[in-house]
Amino acid sequence: MKHDALPTDPAAMAAVARWRLTVRGTVQGVGFRPFVYREATARGLAGWVRNSPAGVIIEVEGDAAALAALRDAIRRTPPANARITALEVRDLAPRGAAGFRIATSEAGGPRSLQLLPDLATCERCLAELLDPNDRRYRYPFINCIDCGPRYSIIEDLPYDRSRTAMRHFPLCAACRAEYHDPANRRFHAEPNACPACGPRLALWEAAGAVLARDDDALVGAAQAIREGRIVAVKGLGGFHLVADARDVAAVARLRARKRRPDKPFAVMFPSLAAIQACCDVSPAAETLLLSAARPIVLLPYRGGPIAPAVAPGNPRLGALLPYTPLHHLLLRELGFPVVATSGNLGGEPIVTDETLALQRLSGLADAFLVHDRPIVRPLDDSLAQLVGGAPQLLRHARGHAPTSLPVAGVRAGLLAGGGHLKTSVALTRETDVVLGAHLGDLESAEACRAHAAALADLVRLLDATPRLAVGDDHPGYASRRTLERTGLPRVTVPHHLAHVAACLAEHGRAPPALGVAWDGTGLGPDGTIWGGEFLRVSGSGWRRIARLRPFPLPGGEAAVREPRRAALGLLYAAYGERALGMTDLTPLAAFAPGERTILGTLLARGVNAPPTSSMGRLFDACAALLGLQQRSSFEGQAAMRLEWAAGPGTPGAAYAFPLREAAEGAVAELDWRPALDALLADIRAGVDIGVIADAWHRGLAAAIVAAAEHAGERTVVLSGGCFQNTFLTEVAVAALRAGGFEPLWHRRIPPNDGGLALGQAVWAGWMEHAGESPCA
Template sequence: MALVTGIRRRQRIEVHGAVQGVGFRPFVYRQATALGLTGWVANSMAGLTVEAEGDATDVATLIDVLQQPPLPNTRIAGISVCDVALRGDAGFSVRASETLGACAAQIQPDIATCPACLAELFDPANRRHRYPFINCTQCGPRYSIVEDLPYDRVRTSMRHFTMCPACQAEYDNPADRRFHAEPNACPVCGPRLSLWNDQGAPLAQDEQALQTAVAAIHAGKIVAVKGIGGFHLMVDARNDDAVRRLRVGKRRPEKPFAVMFPDLGDVRASCRVDAEAEVLLAGAARPIVLLAHEGGPIAPSVAPDSRRLGAMLPYSPLHHLLMAELRFPVVATSGNVSDEPIVTEEASAPERLSGLADLFLVHDRPIVRPLDDSVAQIVCGRPQLLRRARGYAPEALAAKNVGDGILALGGHLKSAVALSTRAGILVSQHLGDLETSRAREGFRQALAEVTHLTRQHPRLVARDLHPDYASSRAADASGVPVVAVQHHVAHIAACLGEHGLEPPALGVAWDGTGYGPDGTVWGGEFIHLTKGRWHRVASLRPFRLSGGDAAAREPRRSALGLLYAAFGEKAFSMTDLPPVATYTAAELAILGTAMARGINAPSTSSVGRLFDAFASLCDLQQRTSYEGQAAQRFEALTGGGIPYDLPIRAGADAAAPFLVDWHPALEAMLADRHKPADPSAVSAALHGGLVRAIVEVARQVGEHRVVLTGGCFQNVRLTEAAVSALQEAGFTPLWHQRIPPNDGGIALGQVAWTGWLEAKGTSSCA
């Protein structure tokens, strides 16, 4: 029964979603005051809590406005309303945050500098003119500075800086853009810049520090710049000698570097930028966007073997100041040595980046957690994240039929963790590969943080089926009941989950490697998911990987395995083929014996390794220096070709009723071994043949919803062709957009699949 006296009413309103750190409390204050309502608003563990009292019609109007507030960066997950007793407040106020209750609040990602702050940054008459830490309720650091919830200054790393009277007056003024802007600061009271030499000794502060760093970059020096979520290593992207010196220091011989451009016009001078890419580049998240590289002033060593360039625009005030002074593109790569986590603390930077950086441009605002730059591309006219970190993490995704308290530890590469909460499934930032002790320590910290911030104690832990991943061992040591989820099932569940969907679906899960229940290396799977069950309906015809894990770094090994599966021992005499020619006769004899006996030569169904094999046979790449290098070069080849035939044949047993047979494609490629194959035609033919196989298996299974997932679907050419062909055939294709198709999405899929199993009360089967 509503508690109403006359025409007056008081209602308690809880707003759930991403509503903290976006100016929502000031917005509610202004709306309620304009309507003549009394009461209060406060951040809470639920999100935002409002009590509004006044004319019943006006209270209803406020609720309607809160449903879809005209605020950028805000996401409303739901609103609950109940009547409470009238209190007759004197006015409307912003209260201190409520810190009790279950946590359903969502943490806001770090947001790029807004136009209003940019105007002030470059306005000589403004008191924040050229202040590198300017922000307001619509922009600035968020997740990178949050220590606890609710989101208030005292629970962020800005608690180390006491606001001066001028900043406090803005913070307290309902009419000001910085009303309750938690990171509010100015040159008088906020963080400051310093410049250090390579030993960590101070050289300059503030504007002088900035100008000296600019001069150093002009002179070809490498400057380590402390940003939002960690350090960048910055160097003139036009200076090939400087870029090559950076490559040596980072131990990164060929993998492309990201480039920060002063503005969109400069990006267009080097890259092809369509309307969708422009929106993505200039949006609040400001990711690195992979674009077709078309020339311009970029040095050859920036992206030596790639036709694409990772481009980004300045996103912090410090970046804007640097780029406004430089007026040319700079390499802006993560401040770390390859395979190590990004450096976040200035105190440790000179040691960890020793021999890499000539100077360090640092500041004294602590970074609470490391955040790499996010990486995205455009697929089918829509953004697709390949690395989800700054600007996107830790946005929660809606969870359908998934209970709270399921913690997922992801895989071993491109690690991330996920946790189901009242707010949805929270997915952490990209944590990197768990290959080093520092990386594993960062992983443990992320686990502790996700449970601390959400106040959610896991009751189930989901992990990959592979028992020897560092994440799997962490799950088994957790003391919480563990659910092992097959790698490719998790990939498919992740794509369904990010779209807010549940099974049934046919999943096409193609990647480099995933642990199969039969002990083989899976990676070219067609898996039919129903509610609570999965079944492998088809896979790529298997072949052996010569050298096991070494094949991921040497495409020639995948090619040798493919040739051996097709031609037996004859493969080792095909020395006119590029991959075979790279081995000595003695090496081939040893490899032949190992292959015949199955010694360090596991069987695989991996489409990723199939791409590697064809790249090797085309003599594009026999050894690689980074993951996916050969396949990326193979994808980038332009040209036409009649699709190869990859027929669907009956499998040997019920574990995979159908096999996609690559043998006819290999035969077609090798039809005239004495005539060099046209790599462009081979690439077009293989891509076309694989797409036809996807459609044919979909027809055999008869499931209308087809999920495209796994690292191979980072391949834009493959994904767009598959989406188009499936749509033409009457199917409904789904592909990744907000969660990476690679192993960065595994944790979300593990949570979703475990939740669906629990809801159904069944267990999975292979």
């Protein structure tokens, strides 16, 4: 936290003084002005406090010792959800002011404010919600200064009701009295509402006819779910498709309608105790589940009433708790867990508008539980897991987005468009980079429009003037095409370099470092498919010092969906045409003889069989060879099964992935051939799959240490989608620490492509600061 020099002269401290305090950080939407009002009036101080685009401005006058006490209270005991990054104090001439007030917000000036994510219902509001004697009993939009919607309803800054979606709901007399009462916790709570003046519920049939309103709508929706129907529920940042998680037939219908055969569904439970009855919940996981962000948390699943098709073959369950009053009421009404999956079809953005939901979710939902509070921007549920006992965010969304990260040496005005999958957008300001929310995959026209809208929204909300658009090297990415349409000058940052830069920025670090960027697919500057890269980054540029030994992918893009093709390409690179006859191996046996012949021809001629250094495809090949997955219906499915196979147990000998030194100036190679030889020998000897999977992971962890020794860099950054693998990350971190290195891995920013926009903006800024080309 930054603090300007403060008055310390004893004579000045004894006299009446006037100070102007500027408080920067997350200080709007957290009850900061009411907090300052109470602290100032308690000390007999005069003046005012107001919101501004820069944060909170306070002009306060009185006894100098009382002013110092106010300053110390702001610094040491701010509201629970506030985060102060700078507290600046300036002396002013006293004016003989009397009384303290909350002044009208200041709308002009640069916007350095940190935006507040949406907050889960607090315990005091929950108690009122369930109290039959309270005037907000069973009101599904109850909130206060400590909880409720923020980012999802903000239309403009500074944060005042008139600049949010709540401007459509004028306060009734009772709510207005609370809003202006300094002793009330709804004092200047901008989303304040009650049944008399706030948003209302309605239950619609599939064609849009109103079936019920208010509490009857909620009760009717619960009854529909009990009867096995699928209800589209408009929540905080968009629609969920909700079904009884215990009902095998309902879950099967949801999978068929959503065209999602295998990818796990999230499950919302009525209570923490209900989660604990099904899953292993560590103290760290419990803290994460109960946090104000209320993310989906991946937990070890012990068993219970959940239908197997909710997370088929998965040892973990994505569990979350209710986070809005509406969800609390619905889950209490039901008393059992429900599937709560994004209200969209695959490749499309989450639906936020109830009228549009009737069109886009037609055929998916049997009924619609809607409300009339507009959702200003879409927000999926955040997704998290524990790595080494600490949280790791896999989807940067509701409760976390937007995130502001201080980054030194980066100037304002860099607008980053992210990647193609799990994309997000980012914008640099003078002192920080703001990363927006998860937008999903850009696989449809609707998703591309949502991406363009998110870029425009971030620029508008922060009142920024972008001067440079930063994108991925891949010319076919929709995110890059969107940036081209902005008309801004453009630069690109290599995909894997952006991964490394994102992790460094998250930790407040700058080069030099060794970046280990492992993922499924990313275009390299040489035009080939990268994904198993070792990059040395410095303050003036970067260099690829090692890579995974390349192997061909027969059928190209088809190999992403068919791990058996990656296995065939790997075997062919190792053993030539002899590989085509290895029909004792599961992936080879999975091809019809004619298919093997055609693919063999492609491999022999080097036609439609592009070489790749992708670690993700290497994981796919291993999973296919072990018989775990021959075809995938979602990204990372095969690699996930390989991770799960490497369960707890006594580790055996790690497979060897030697780093083959290259001629001076050339790229060294991580050779998978010895590991492949050992793996095939173990398969044919009937060694347990868990032992093989364990040896595979530990061998790769040892290879990272060898590469770090080769690079001579003490700081080692682990980034890219492969480091969503908790087992791989944990063994790699342990091995690096044992070798005397400092490992950095993702915590707050996803290791997958959800962090690319941050990395693009940061790298472009660093290189601009160094006077280098961002894509050098």
